[in-house]
Each structure stands twice: as structure tokens, then as C-alpha cells.
Amino acid sequence: KQEVTQIPAALSVPEGENLVLNCSFTDSAIYNLQWFRQDPGKGLTSLLLIQSSQREQTSGRLNASLDKSSGRSTLYIAASQPGDSATYLCAVEDGGSQGNLIFGKGTKLSVKP
């Protein structure tokens, strides 16, 4: 059964720092991997989608990489800002469960001014 793990569970950094959030998954049979952002009490906002055949995707200050063979993805945030404070969720569209999304528990990021 696919399992997704995110490390660390929480992270606090000063404004301006570059940071990396980690995601690992146990079964490499995935269709794609998606990173989401969730603000308190709100829904999920899609940040980046990486197809299984791709290695990385970029959007503004965000860069996500995927190494399917080792079951790892990283989300890199450059020049962090207080507005980046949120919970970041990694999810894989799992080939073994009819393509359903399997989520990690998230990393709660706090960027201090």
C-alpha cells in the first residue's frame, strides 16, 4: 500500500531564506506527483504538478523535483516571504489504487519577518 511521508512536520525560518521541503513515497508506480498549499481553515491550492516522466517543474520562486526510482520529491522555495507561511502537502496519484491521490501529512511552514 502506497505511503507518503513528509519531513519535517514543521519548519520555522527567517524571511529571505531558501528552503527545501521533502516528500518520499514507498511505491514508484505513480502517474504524477502534486504539491499543494493549504492556509488555515481553507481548501488546497495546487502549486506544481510533476508528471511521472518529468524530473522537475518550476513556477516563480518554487521548484519541485521528482526522482521516481528513489521515491523522492523536493519542493524548493527561494527567498521565502511571510506570505509563504502555510501547510504544504505532497500527494501522489497512485497507480495501484485506481489513480487516487495519496497524501502526506504536510509540512507546516512559518516564515518570520
Place this chain on the structure above:
Amino acid sequence: DVKVTQSSRYLVKRTGEKVFLECVQDMDHENMFWYRQDPGLGLRLIYFSYDVKMKEKGDIPEGYSVSREKKERFSLILESASTNQTSMYLCASSLIGIGYTFGSGTRLTVV
């Protein structure tokens, strides 16, 4: 811009009531999903649908049912609400190669 709309942001219902949570998407996506999110447990899949009038059970279907009469609308039904169904409910739709789009969530409190 792609949109998934959940009809209510906040709901308070009494134990034993029948509750309907509505979700509408405007993207012509085939697939629609209902999740619940609880602290420490993350997101868990309740039901999903790959086509009109089609439904499949997710990981925690007990106490819930769904309806998909039209492609754009997927409803979650709590047959007899209980306090352990107090949660954040999230609807999503997806298309292969495009990924998932989520609604803004419904915070349901059952008293």
C-alpha cells in the same frame, strides 16, 4: 480559471439530521472526489466517481453516500449525522495529466 465550488463554507447540524454537501465543477472533468480532513489524520478519501451515475467507495465510506446525476455535480450525503462526522470536507475534481483541483472546503460541525 478552473473552479470547484462547494456550496457552504460552514455548516452546523444536529445529530441524526440528513446532511447534503454539494460540489460543482466547471471544467468538464470526468473524476470527482470527496475527502475529509482531521488533525493528525490528514486527508482521507470517502467516495469518488469516474463518471455520471458511477461511484466507488474510498477508504472511509461508512456513514456516507454520494450522488452524481450530472457530470459537473457530486453530492456527499450524511444519512444520519453523528458527532464523529464533525470535520473539514473537501471536494476535488481531476483530469489525467492535469492533476487535481480542490474546492475551498466545508467545515461541518455536528452538535
